Amino acid sequence: MEWSWQRIPAEYLVTGVKLARGGKLAARKGFLHVKKGRIEAIGVGKPTAEGLPALDAEGLVLAPGFVDTHVHFREPGQEEKETVATGSRAAAAGGYTAVVTMPNTDPAIDNAGMVRYVIDRAKEAGLCRVLPTGAISVGREGESMAEMGAMIEAGAVAFTDDGSPVASGKLMANALKYAKMLGVPIMSHAEDLSITGGGCMHAGYWSTRLGLTGMPRAGEDAATFRDIELARATGGHLHVCHVSTKGAVDAIRRAKIDGVLVTAEATPHHFSLDHSCCREYSPLFKMSPPLREPDDVTAVADGLADGTLDCIATDHAPHTATEKELQFDQSPFGVIGLETAFAVGNTFLVEAGKMDLGQLVQCMTERPADVLGLPLGRLDEGAEADFVLLDPKRQWTVATEHLRSRSRNSSFLGETLCGRVMATFLRGRLTWREEDPSLG
Ligand SMILES: [Zn+2]
Incomplete structure (x- = not known):
């Protein structure tokens, strides 16, 4: 099935990602399997589930x-x-x-x-x-x-x-x-x-x-x-x-x-x-x-x-x-x-x-x-699927158009920084996406 940003399904895969968890970045690519807002499975290599809509996030890092x-x-x-x-x-x-x-x-x-x-x-x-x-x-x-x-x-x-x-x-x-x-x-x-x-x-x-x-x-x-x-x-x-x-x-x-x-x-x-x-x-x-x-x-x-x-x-x-x-x-x-x-x-x-x-x-x-002391910030099977997709090599120059706060008082306006958050998911649901054709 095709991945659609407009209609994120209840069950899906994110593939081609490097997982960052437990203080380490995995050397090999892996996947995340989300079902009804929770992490059904996660790991390196290919997902075992088949036939699900899959977001191909090739080259990105997936972190909590x-x-x-x-x-x-x-x-x-x-x-x-x-x-x-x-x-x-x-x-x-x-x-x-x-x-x-x-x-x-x-x-x-x-x-x-x-x-x-x-x-x-x-x-x-x-x-x-x-x-x-x-x-x-x-x-x-x-x-x-x-x-x-x-x-x-x-x-x-x-x-x-x-x-x-x-x-x-x-x-x-x-x-x-x-x-x-x-x-x-x-x-x-x-x-x-x-x-x-x-x-x-x-x-x-x-x-x-x-x-x-x-x-x-x-x-x-x-x-x-x-x-x-x-x-x-x-x-x-x-x-x-x-x-x-x-x-x-x-x-x-x-x-x-x-x-x-x-x-x-x-x-x-x-x-x-x-x-x-x-x-x-x-x-x-x-x-x-x-x-x-x-x-x-x-x-x-x-x-x-x-x-x-x-x-x-x-x-x-x-x-x-x-x-x-x-x-x-x-x-x-x-x-x-x-x-x-x-x-x-x-x-x-x-x-x-x-x-x-x-x-x-x-x-x-x-x-x-x-x-x-809260059970957050981890990618464990069974946990709620809060995760981000990161492009650590992407350069961008901070401008007011990047800010979603009601205020604009950033020390970094005009600075070129390296590393971009490409998408954010809360309980498996999209809450933010960099509108960029290179992703999906
Ligand atoms: Zn203070």
Whole structure:
């Protein structure tokens, strides 16, 4: 039977693909057999089933759907930047089939009803699994603890006050203890605002030269040290968000050796760009934590390669064009990243010789799933068929037409990257396809 993109059948094969799973890229070509949204069979060589419609994806890599531990979808409250639906669209275009949303919406996601609200919006969109986090503190105000148990029952997967750090060490310790009982991580935006407050970029040569207030590495390092010690003392699971300094990477490496339950993520911009990108005052390079120095960039990439940092997370942070046209110091922190994450990883980690494609896929699939303790990011028989087709050799120059987010604030606009997501499938159903005649 003929393959049809317009009408994807309930049962089909994908053939001619190299499978990326378990940290390895298969040397021989193989196949995937999907039946009613699940993986019926997968392996190298020729499929045993015959007579099924087959997508010939000759030359492409087939990997599990990507999992992102850190995105901002802005709904409710800032729908002009992003909604759960438009964010899901951007996720699908980036190869993602599961994303963890941050609770710094307006109002904040700090109760069970709000968690259910995000899940309902995601179901309506139907393009990506959306896994909400709940706030640690009521209103993200850092004072009293939010109703964590009720939020877990409603479907929350972790807790964080991201967007802001938790200033009170006592509150953080209590949150780690509670989350431990509930079996979920506390995600920390590790920043000591008494050190970084008022800053808008990394404190170093470029902040001095540009006359902008800097955010010293020490602000991130000190907060990371504190949270590691609180995780050590409580036995709770600390997940350190968007690690950007070599000091934080080193601290996490030592903590893991000591047996502290700590995991960590790094963003594509922190392992590819440094503070010199701010030299023309473009707010497309303003984020928190900021772009650091070349030795930090190297430390973050090396940390991902040796497993100190568990996974790649985009910290997809949409902002309107009007906001990102403000002066550098007035503009909000954050850049989008879902549509470019695979290409940035492939260009700056794989093509640069830091890791191979199998490892990169692992950093974007099973490792983030393991951080959350969820059975995602794998290609196992019987599992739901979340997968992507990748062309790791395809070059493309990032343009606004490639972005499906409601916002356009990408650091990589105009950059030529290597590696393209060609199609994304969620539960066996197509959620994104590169409109390209060379595929099918
Ligand atoms: Zn953050």
